[in-house]
Amino acid sequence: MKDPIVEIDNLQKHYGGSKGFFGRVRKPVKAVDGVSFTIHPGEVVGLVGESGSGKSTVGRTLLRLHEPTAGKIRFDGEDITHATPQRMRALRRDMQIIFQDPYSSLNPRTRVIDIVGEALDLLGPLPKAERSERVVQLLEQVGLTGDHLRRFPHEFSGGQRQRLCIARALAVRPRFVVADEPVAALDVSIQAQIMNLLVDLQREIGIAMLFISHDLGLVEFIADRVMVMYLGRVVEMAPARELYANPRHPYTRALLSTAPTVDPRAARARKRELLQGEPPSPANPPSGCTFRTRCPFAVDACAVERPAYRQVGAGHFHACIRDDVAGGQVVPQVA
Ligand SMILES: Nc1ncnc2c1ncn2[C@@H]1O[C@H](COP(=O)(O)OP(=O)(O)OP(=O)(O)O)[C@@H](O)[C@H]1O
Ligand SMILES: [Mg+2]
Structure with missing residues (x-):
C-alpha cells in the first residue's frame, strides 16, 4: 500500500483552561483527546459523531487552522505539527477545507x-x-x-x-480536502446534488478526503473508511461497509439505530438501542470510558481506565472493554 498522506498520532486539542476571574481555575475543554488515524492518497475517511464530539476540531487542527495541544500531525511524510506559518502557506495548496456554511466562507x-x-x-x-x-x-x-x-x-x-x-x-489542485459538514446547511433536495458532485469529483481527481458529518447516511454514501467519535475520542473505526454491517461499539450501535439507512434489511437487523440523554461536557468527562454514563452495557470496570483499542477484523477497531458485547483482541496501537 502507498504511504499515507495524512498521519495523526495521539492528537489533542484543549481549549481554554486558563485562570479565570478572581484566580479561579477553569478546566480546559478537551475537544480532541488523543486521536490517531491515517488517510491514504485517494481515500475518503468519514468522521461521524454527535454535535460537540470534536469532529470539526480534528479537521481544523490537522490543517493547523488551530494549534494542537499535543500529538503529531504528518502530511505526506513531513511533520507539520509545528511547521511555520510560511511553510503552512505553501502547504495550503495541497490541503484545503470546505466548510458547512458556504455563505460565511465567501467574501x-x-x-x-x-x-x-x-x-x-x-x-x-x-x-x-x-x-x-x-x-x-x-x-x-x-x-x-x-x-x-x-x-x-x-x-x-x-x-x-x-x-x-x-x-x-479544487483550484489549487489539492491532494487532500477536509469537508466539514459540506451539505448540512443545504436543503435536503440540494444535498443529494452536492454529494453526487463531491463523489464524482473525488473519483475523477482521486483526492484524499476527511468527510465530516453527523449524518451516518451521508458518510456511508461517500466514505471508504469510517471513524466514530465520542467526546474527543475515536471509539470505533472500520472499513465503511464493515462498520455499517457489523458495528461493535455500543455507541456506534446506538448511533446507527437512530439513523436512517439505505439498506432496509440492515435497519431491521439493528436492534433499537436508543441514545439516552445528552453527552457529558468535554470539560468534565467521565473517568475511564467516556461513553459509560450513557451505555446500556456499562459495568464498574468501565469507570477505571481508558479502554484500549481492540481489533475485531481487518482494519476494524473499537474501544470497549465488554468483550462479551463488542468482542476483539487488545492491540497496542491503532493507526
Ligand atoms: N474555539 C473554541 N473555544 C472553546 N471551545 C471550543 C472551541 N471550538 C470548539 N469548542 C468546544 O469543543 C468541543 C468540540 O467542538 P467541535 O466543534 O469540534 O465539535 P463537532 O463534533 O464539530 O460538533 P458539530 O457537529 O456541532 O459541528 C465542543 O464542546 C465545543 O464547545
Ligand atoms: Mg463541527
Missing part, C-alpha cells in the same frame, strides 16, 4: 472571478485571459458556468455557493 464583496481566481493565484501568476479561462473551467467542473463570472456570492443559491466553494478548493 461578499468579491466577484466569482476573483474568489476562484485568488485561489488560482496561489499556484503562481497567470496571464489575465488564461486565468479567467481556467476559472470558467473550474466553474464548469462543479456545474456552474462562465455566465457567473462577474457575480457576487449573494446572487447565488445555497447549493450554488457550495459549488463555488468546491471550485475554489
Whole structure:
C-alpha cells in the first residue's frame, strides 16, 4: 500500500483552561483527546459523531487552522505539527477545507472571478485571459458556468455557493480536502446534488478526503473508511461497509439505530438501542470510558481506565472493554 498522506498520532486539542476571574481555575475543554488515524492518497475517511464530539476540531487542527495541544500531525511524510506559518502557506495548496456554511466562507464583496481566481493565484501568476479561462473551467467542473463570472456570492443559491466553494478548493489542485459538514446547511433536495458532485469529483481527481458529518447516511454514501467519535475520542473505526454491517461499539450501535439507512434489511437487523440523554461536557468527562454514563452495557470496570483499542477484523477497531458485547483482541496501537 502507498504511504499515507495524512498521519495523526495521539492528537489533542484543549481549549481554554486558563485562570479565570478572581484566580479561579477553569478546566480546559478537551475537544480532541488523543486521536490517531491515517488517510491514504485517494481515500475518503468519514468522521461521524454527535454535535460537540470534536469532529470539526480534528479537521481544523490537522490543517493547523488551530494549534494542537499535543500529538503529531504528518502530511505526506513531513511533520507539520509545528511547521511555520510560511511553510503552512505553501502547504495550503495541497490541503484545503470546505466548510458547512458556504455563505460565511465567501467574501461578499468579491466577484466569482476573483474568489476562484485568488485561489488560482496561489499556484503562481497567470496571464489575465488564461486565468479567467481556467476559472470558467473550474466553474464548469462543479456545474456552474462562465455566465457567473462577474457575480457576487449573494446572487447565488445555497447549493450554488457550495459549488463555488468546491471550485475554489479544487483550484489549487489539492491532494487532500477536509469537508466539514459540506451539505448540512443545504436543503435536503440540494444535498443529494452536492454529494453526487463531491463523489464524482473525488473519483475523477482521486483526492484524499476527511468527510465530516453527523449524518451516518451521508458518510456511508461517500466514505471508504469510517471513524466514530465520542467526546474527543475515536471509539470505533472500520472499513465503511464493515462498520455499517457489523458495528461493535455500543455507541456506534446506538448511533446507527437512530439513523436512517439505505439498506432496509440492515435497519431491521439493528436492534433499537436508543441514545439516552445528552453527552457529558468535554470539560468534565467521565473517568475511564467516556461513553459509560450513557451505555446500556456499562459495568464498574468501565469507570477505571481508558479502554484500549481492540481489533475485531481487518482494519476494524473499537474501544470497549465488554468483550462479551463488542468482542476483539487488545492491540497496542491503532493507526
Ligand atoms: N474555539 C473554541 N473555544 C472553546 N471551545 C471550543 C472551541 N471550538 C470548539 N469548542 C468546544 O469543543 C468541543 C468540540 O467542538 P467541535 O466543534 O469540534 O465539535 P463537532 O463534533 O464539530 O460538533 P458539530 O457537529 O456541532 O459541528 C465542543 O464542546 C465545543 O464547545
Ligand atoms: Mg463541527
